[in-house]
Amino acid sequence: MxxxxxxxxxxxxxxxxxxxxxxxxxxxxxxxxxxxxxxxxxxxxxxxxxxxxxxxxxxxxxxxxxxxxxxxxxxxxxxxxxxxxxxxxxxxxxxxxxxxxxxxxxxxxxxxxRRRGTVVRTSLPPEYRELPGAPERLGAALIDTLADLHAVDIDAAGLRDLGKPEGFNRRQVDGWAGRWRRAREALKDTGDLPPPAELRDELVIAWLEAHTPNETAHALVHNDFKLDNLMLDPRDPGRVVALLDWEMTTLGDPLVDLGLTLTYWTMPELPGGAPNRVGAAAPGFPDRDALVARYEARSGRRVADALPWFEVLGHFKLAVIVIQIFARYRLGQTQDPRFAPLAKQAAWLMRRAWELIRTQDARE
Missing domain, CATH: 3.30.200.20 (Phosphorylase Kinase; domain 1)
Structure with missing residues (x-):
């Protein structure tokens, strides 16, 4: 094949x-x-x-x-x-x-x-378009795999030494904030990012710092869990063949994974600018609340009330990831033309994080 x-x-x-x-x-x-x-x-x-x-x-x-x-x-x-x-x-x-x-x-x-299967990126591939309920089954496979990852008994599996879950959420904020500031400094003279007063990046960081929760659990955390890191059976979008890209895996709070997964799922455009035709806004796919409900059912844990902070972190973290990549491109360290739109994507993610914060503050 x-x-x-x-x-x-x-x-x-x-x-x-x-x-x-x-x-x-x-x-x-x-x-x-x-x-x-x-x-x-x-x-x-x-x-x-x-x-x-x-x-x-x-x-x-x-x-x-x-x-x-x-x-x-x-x-x-x-x-x-x-x-x-x-x-x-x-x-x-x-x-x-x-x-x-x-x-x-x-x-x-x-x-x-080498594993063989279908990777779904920005649209439903041809092999799934005629399958009844394919979008719903794909969303279920995504969230069930995440819950199963978090259900791994790290002690029974001898994985406790992979990381230090205590204080994980605070380290996430500190680490990603430092990376953001270094990338922003590298781009300070290029004009690719709006000024901080418009971007609200430091306000986002301050809010994350002020509201950092204690860890909700200690679990195996993939740290970049998203749809196109799954490989699926070409005949069955509900069967996962492989979970890929384990570079940032560690031990920590499983809701960090869920927050980032929801960030990807609800974005109108994916990194690089391609329209997101397989996420919450696409016909037939489960929306954000449906994914959260399925995660709760699969994991047996109530998580919805704790999620807002983790979704803000997810948007901020993805903004950092894409601005770091863009900075390497802008400074001539890589030539991949796919990276050219990423500064605008990072700015959008940061603004969206600020919108989520304002919505959350209005509820409290």
Missing amino acids: TAPDAAPVRPGEELPLEALREALRGRVPGDVDALEVLQFPGGFSNLTYLLRLGEQEYVLRRAPLGPLPKGAHDMTREANLLSRIHPVLPVAPEPLLVVEDAGVIGSPFYLME
Whole structure:
């Protein structure tokens, strides 16, 4: 079966084939001399490739190009996480090989098993359009997978050392606020962001700091849980084949995941500017309240009253993620043209976070 989502490698993101062949030779099954490399076009962070070694296929993950924040995009950590999570949560793909030598392709990387399925990005794909109830089943699969992730017994699975859940919410605010300010400083002379008085970014940060709740639970947190990080059965949008992109996974408050998931689900446009035709505003898809109700039913926990703070954090966190990517693009550290609209997207997210705050304050 071919890889419908894989395409020729983007210019500037090619892999050094000879060095890669030698690094793989004798370490994984397959015909290394027949190596063929394609690239998965989705995502704005780590680079993901399809490797074909004759009849064998693998997925390679590496950090993005350009200078990176300290500790970010750690492929060795991500592979180690997957090796421990895969046995207790089978939707997590199995890592097969880690290469820590950055000299091979320009950064450490790892190979994981190749899983086949449908990734839904901005619209319902053709294979689902004639299936009865496909939008509702897709939304259910999204939220059920999130609840199941949070239901993993971190102590029984031996995962307690993956992070420090105590104080997680406060660290989220402090960490993302610092990243936002550094990216804003890097762009201060470019005119790409509105002035702080218009953007209200510092007011958003101050509100998050003043209202930071204690953790509602200690759980495995994916930290970037969204629809296009799921791979689905092409014949059944209600069956998840894989959950991808585990780079930021840690232990913390599960509502941080839910808040970000709802952020993505309710946005009119997804990062990059594509209209969101698979979210809360699209015909047939469950709305925000329906997702929350299903999460409560699946998890057995009442969460609706606590969610406003986490949804503000979700909008703020996504604003930081996209402005960091845009800053790398604006400063010439990466050439991917998909990044050009991200400054406007970050500004929209920040303004939306402020609107949510004003709505919440009016209710109190």
